Amino acid sequence: MPYAGCRGHNRRVDDEVTPDGCPVEIYLHLPAGGEPDLIGRTIPPGSRILELGCGTGRLANVLAARGHRVTGVDESPAMLGHLRGVTAVQARIQDLDLPETFDVVLLPSNLLSTVDAAVRRLFLDACARHLDPAGTLLAQWLPPGWFADLTRTGQRSGDLGPVRGHLRLVHSAGETLTAEAVYELGPRSWTQRFTAHRLTEDGLRDELAAAGLRLDRWTDDQHTWFRAVAGAAGVERELWSSRRR
Numbered sequence: 001m002p003y004a005g006c007r008g009h010n011r012r013v014d015d016e017v018t019p020d021g022c023p024v025e026i027y028l029h030l031p032a033g034g035e036p037d038l039i040g041r042t043i044p045p046g047s048r049i050l051e052l053g054c055g056t057g058r059l060a061n062v063l064a065a066r067g068h069r070v071t072g073v074d075e076s077p078a079m080l081g082h083l084r085g086v087t088a089v090q091a092r093i094q095d096l097d098l099p100e101t102f103d104v105v106l107l108p109s110n111l112l113s114t115v116d117a118a119v120r121r122l123f124l125d126a127c128a129r130h131l132d133p134a135g136t137l138l139a140q141w142l143p144p145g146w147f148a149d150l151t152r153t154g155q156r157s158g159d160l161g162p163v164r165g166h167l168r169l170v171h172s173a174g175e176t177l178t179a180e181a182v183y184e185l186g187p188r189s190w191t192q193r194f195t196a197h198r199l200t201e202d203g204l205r206d207e208l209a210a211a212g213l214r215l216d217r218w219t220d221d222q223h224t225w226f227r228a229v230a231g232a233a234g235v236e237r238e239l240w241s242s243r244r245r
Contacts, residue, residue, distance in 0.1 A: 016078040023190045024078045026183050027056040031161035035108075035225075036062040039138055042219055042227060043068075043104050050130050051106040052093045052123070056082035059108060071102070094122035101132045107139040112204070113196040115176060120197075124211035128230075137213060137228040146224075147177055147198045162186075175199075 016024040036059060043049075047068050054060045054072030056079050064070040064085035071087040073096055074080050080088040089098070093111070105127045114120050127137050150156065155168045164184040170193065171178040178195045199207070204226075205215050214231030 023183075024056065024076070024082075026163060026185065026190060027058065027079065028082060029161055029163050029185055030058055032058050032062045033161075035059055036066065038220055038225060039063065039104075039106070040066065042138060043136060047103040049104045049106060050098075050102040051108070052096070052126065053107070053109055053111055054083070054086070055079045055109070057084060057086055059106065060086045068104075071098075093126050094119060096126050096130070098130060101130055101135065103132055103135050105131050105135065105137045107137065110140055110142045110196070112139060112141040112199065112207075115195050115197045117197075120207060121210060124207060124213065128211045128213055131230070133230055135229075138219065138225060139228065140225050141199065141204065142196055143223050144198055144200060147172075147196075150177065150179065 039059070040063075045067060049060075049063055049068050049070045051060045051063075051070060051072050054074050055076075057064075057072060060070045060072040061082075061084045070085070071089060072080065072083050073089045073091055073093060075090060075092045077090055080090055089096070093107075107123065107127055111123055112120060114123070127139070131137055150167065150169050151172050155166070157164070157166045159165070160183075162185060166182040166184075168180045168182075169177070170180050175198045176195060177198065178193065180191060180193045183190045183192075201215075208215055208228050209231060212231060213228045216227045216229050219225045219227055
């Protein structure tokens with residue numbers, strides 16, 4: 001079961017939670033899996049990486065240990081406290097405005113499936129303004145097939161390392177889907193409800209273009225991760241980035 005992110009309220013109020021209600025303990029136990037290798041095949045050694053929504057460092061800590069210079073951004077200080085060898089920045093992605101740009105910007109955890117189109121645009125604008133003119137955006141999304149599969153089956157389950165995940169469709173209307181995720185760790189469990197927006201590939205390309213970016217290629221067979229670079233519409237952004245240095 002792909003990790004869809006948390007929205008809603010944690011039913012155990014005695015645990016550390018993020019501002020949007022996600023239990024920190026679950027993030028601590030989610031494995032990096034093959035994603036650091038997937039990222040590593042796409043970027044040069046020793047890259048300057050900015051990860052947006054880094055959580056507890058599931059990816060950032062591994063990438064830093066492999067010799068990359070990583071800055072991790074999250075709005076939760078409880079999450080950031082678990083970073084190791086990573087420069088921590090507490091901020092909302094849409095508000096981020098660092099005085100530097102990076103070789104690589106990571107936008108994981110399907111944040112591009114956020115329902116609010118204005119917020120999606122702010123996420124991509126944050127990626128664009130922190131990306132070197134010749135840099136790479138590596139981002140994750142929920143592809144249309146994910147929505148079709150969950151709508152057809154109504155539920156799915158799977159293991160995320162020691163965490164057992166269960167996903168149940170709650171409601172689907174038009175391009176919006178609401179689901180409930182249950183995460184089990186030993187005898188404990190947490191429940192979150194989230195809503196996601198289905199982007200088509202053409203829609204994704206259009207939203208990237210609006211931020212001055214261009215979809216370059218898919219980096220995995222399932223088309224859940226992609227590489228984007230500065231597009232033709234990004235010339236003004238590149239000049240602006242150069243002036244900031």
